[in-house]
Amino acid sequence: MKYYNSKSVNAxxxxxxxxxxxxxxxxxxxGILTEIDIQATIKKKLDKAYPPYLIxxxxxxxxxxxxxxxxPHIGVLLPCNVIIREIGNQKFEVSAMDPAAAMAAVExxxxxxxxxxxxxxxxxxxxNL
Known part of the structure; x- marks a missing residue:
């Protein structure tokens, strides 16, 4: 089962x-509750170059x-993550989790x-992007 949907955008x-x-x-x-800058985190923690990537x-x-x-335990699967990552010169992929796939294990x-x-x-x- 595919666990995300995505779209490429130019920017x-x-x-x-x-x-x-x-x-x-x-x-x-x-609304956006959290934001993780993977590029900055990987650079800081591992001193490794990484392309732009936000969660x-x-x-x-x-x-x-x-x-x-x-x-009540559904909180372990929240929030809905959306990622933005650079995939080429001025090209980015936006991916959103598929909640149905994420919640499939919940009976x-x-x-x-x-x-x-x-x-x-x-x-x-x-x-709408």
Whole structure:
């Protein structure tokens, strides 16, 4: 099972793409809770060069609340991660987790409709870039 969906975009730098992603997430009711700069972290911890790569922890509070009410341990699978990584000269890939794949191991039918809705919202984010 594929665990993510992605789209390539052209931009001059990763911060431009991040702004586009943040705006598209906001349109779908998501905010960014966390941000990890992999390039900076790998350089600092391993002194190794790494291409631009951001991990954004996106959360839609309405769906997070519904999921937590249905399955209290679901927090180990939250937030929905979205990555932005450089794949070439002024070309970036934006990838979003597939919540249905991530939640497949959870044996609780109450979250299935939620994962379908969140999947659609994340697909909308990618389509709107």
């Amino acid at each position: 001059t730098n990763i911060l431009d793409v991040r702004s586009q992603v943040e705006a598209a997430l906001k349109e779908e009711g998501f 954004l922890g996106a959360c839609n509070p309405v769906f997070a609340d519904k999921a937590l009410q249905a399955e 609780n039918t109450a979250i299935e409709p939620l994962t379908t809705e969140v999947r659609q919202k994340l697909e909308n984010v990618l389509n």
